[in-house]
Amino acid sequence: MLALRSLVEKYTAFGNHWRLEVQANLLAAERILAQEEWAGFNCALRENADPLNGVNPGDNLDQPFSLIANAIPEPNDD
Known part of the structure; x- marks a missing residue:
């Protein structure tokens, strides 16, 4: 999970x-x-x-989004 967090932070910093x-x-x-x-x-x-x-402007970005969303583990209810 820390690796994913690091990637998200780097992506967010670059995006900003x-x-x-x-x-x-x-x-x-x-x-x-x-x-x-x-x-x-x-x-x-x-x-x-x-x-x-x-x-390309017409490319479908739903598939990459789904892959990323499905790779994130479910939160623990602890």
Whole structure:
């Protein structure tokens, strides 16, 4: 269980760091990019995989979520 906790903590820390970077970059982009540039950006996002995770926007993420959820042991009622 400690190994799982460690993995979750590392993932959460990375997610928090990544979220802060994305928020800062998006705020700057909102001030700088024109509407036409956003349209091109949105089109590219829809058509390409996530470079960080290799996930396509249409990929089904239910299976990996189920695998993770099922790997977590049931809590003890002690």
